[in-house]
Amino acid sequence: MTRPVPDEELMVMVRDGAGEMLGVLFDRYQAPLFNFYSKLTADRAASEDLVQEVFLRILKYRRSYRPGTPFRPWMYQIARNARTDHVTKQRPETSLDEEMPASPHASSAAEQNQQHALLHRALRQLAEDKRELLLLSRFQGLRYDEIAQVFGCEAGAIKVRVHRALQDLRDAYLGLERGGADMRRKTAGANHEL
Amino acid sequence: MNCERAAEWMPEYLEGSLGQDETKLIEGHLETCADCRQLVTLAKNISVLPEEKPSLALRANFQAVLDAYEEGRTERARLSEGRPRLAGWGLGWLVSPIAGMALTAALLVLGFVGGRYLNNEGNAHSQQELAAMQTELSGMRQLMVLSMLQEESASERLQGVSWSTRQQQADPKILDALLHTLRYDSSVDVRLAALDALSHHGDQAQVRRELAQELSAQESPLVQVELIDLLVEWHDRSVVDQLHKIEQDSTSDPAVRQRAHWAVGQLS
Numbered sequence: 418m419t420r421p422v423p424d425e426e427l428m429v430m431v432r433d434g435a436g437e438m439l440g441v442l443f444d445r446y447q448a449p450l451f452n453f454y455s456k457l458t459a460d461r462a463a464s465e466d467l468v469q470e471v472f473l474r475i476l477k478y479r480r481s482y483r484p485g486t487p488f489r490p491w492m493y494q495i496a497r498n499a500r501t502d503h504v505t506k507q508r509p510e511t512s513l514d515e516e517m518p519a520s521p522h523a524s525s526a527a528e529q530n531q532q533h534a535l536l537h538r539a540l541r542q543l544a545e546d547k548r549e550l551l552l553l554s555r556f557q558g559l560r561y562d563e564i565a566q567v568f569g570c571e572a573g574a575i576k577v578r579v580h581r582a583l584q585d586l587r588d589a590y591l592g593l594e595r596g597g598a599d600m601r602r603k604t605a606g607a608n609h610e611l
Numbered sequence: 612m613n614c615e616r617a618a619e620w621m622p623e624y625l626e627g628s629l630g631q632d633e634t635k636l637i638e639g640h641l642e643t644c645a646d647c648r649q650l651v652t653l654a655k656n657i658s659v660l661p662e663e664k665p666s667l668a669l670r671a672n673f674q675a676v677l678d679a680y681e682e683g684r685t686e687r688a689r690l691s692e693g694r695p696r697l698a699g700w701g702l703g704w705l706v707s708p709i710a711g712m713a714l715t716a717a718l719l720v721l722g723f724v725g726g727r728y729l730n731n732e733g734n735a736h737s738q739q740e741l742a743a744m745q746t747e748l749s750g751m752r753q754l755m756v757l758s759m760l761q762e763e764s765a766s767e768r769l770q771g772v773s774w775s776t777r778q779q780q781a782d783p784k785i786l787d788a789l790l791h792t793l794r795y796d797s798s799v800d801v802r803l804a805a806l807d808a809l810s811h812h813g814d815q816a817q818v819r820r821e822l823a824q825e826l827s828a829q830e831s832p833l834v835q836v837e838l839i840d841l842l843v844e845w846h847d848r849s850v851v852d853q854l855h856k857i858e859q860d861s862t863s864d865p866a867v868r869q870r871a872h873w874a875v876g877q878l879s
Contacts, residue, residue, distance in 0.1 A: 444670075537660070556658055
């Protein structure tokens with residue numbers, strides 16, 4: 418089997434003008450990026466726009482890519498900036514709650530897997546920066562040193578922040594689980610009284 | 612082991628980079644501590660959350676961007692080489708059905724006039740007809756560009772913008788349409804392409820004026836940055852005041868403000 422060409426080599430080709438190579442990188446990363454955004458915002462249409470925006474920016478700013486720069490952190494840095502621009506561009510009356518409709522994936526996922534649905538809901542309760550960190554480290558599989566490059570800080574600081582985010586997630590998850598159990602008890606109690 | 616020590620090792624444990632001995636110790640702790648176990652379970656569950664698939668249109672739209680980019684690149688290369696215009700008409704035209712129709716119509720005109728031309732070789736009259744054919748072709752192209760800029764799909768509009776660059780002579784109607792696209796198109800990609808197309812017409816006073824006005828009116832930060840770069844490239848000092856305002860405006864996009872700051876330095 419031939420070894421796939423590393424992202425960084427492809428990006429150097431793009432930088433030097435071979436735009437079609439960006440198509441290869443697009444195929445590699447459109448799904449991960451899309452999931453990053455869709456799990457962050459629960460807005461499919463906006464997520465697709467953002468994926469497109471990221472690759473457009475890569476194309477526009479291709480000359481700023483320095484050979485040897487790890488591609489994934491570089492790309493996620495662009496992805497975060499694109500997201501920030503997108504949020505600031507939105508009309509001020511659009512709050513985060515409106516942007517994230519209630520139970521984005523829950524309806525389908527709950528039937529398949531209640532745990533996933535609960536996890537989604539717990540993730541949604543976290544502050545966005547924490548959700549972002551957990552998605553990058555756990556869902557996108559970025560190493561701590563790669564995330565540190567995305568955020569422009571030390572890997573040690575990222576480890577601490579990821580751990581805190583996990584603790585918050587656990588609290589949110591347990592809270593939801595308890596809430597669900599209470600609800601079931603209440604319903605059962607009501608049925609019993611009848 | 613207590614939870615504090617477990618927390619210290621947890622990041623490496625979850626990443627799978629913890630040494631064997633430490634892994635054993637932490638796993639021993641996990642057996643007895645439900646809190647830490649829950650943390651690990653949740654962390655692992657995030658990584659197996661179901662993956663959603665983006666729509667196929669996403670890839671198709673991006674391909675249109677890449678095609679427009681490639682086309683723009685070969686077009687620029689060709690223009691800089693100064694080869695005759697007709698030589699560069701690639702098959703990219705045929706991608707769009709409207710383009711296909713236009714090409715068919717153009718070939719018909721070409722065939723008709725060309726046939727007459729061969730019959731009257733060397734005739735001054737035929738020179739006129741050739742000129743008429745040129746005008747007709749360029750009129751047709753103008754019509755196609757104008758209609759494609761109205762298309763619903765962003766990729767068709769992109770194609771329209773990229774066609775407009777085939778016209779070396781600035782056609783006022785096309786320039787108007789491009790300026791309209793730059794300001795009002797719903798897709799940032801199309802706006803950027805329109806700006807790129809307009810950037811070839813820096814010799815037109817109207818274009819320069821309109822683009823300078825666009826600086827404050829433009830909503831997309833990406834387009835704004837590109838616009839600033841272009842105005843700097845044109846050494847348009849008339850926009851320095853506007854740039855100052857953008858730079859001071861705390862509601863502007865930070866990247867745009869930064870670029871405006873840079874541009875002021877370049878222009879003054």
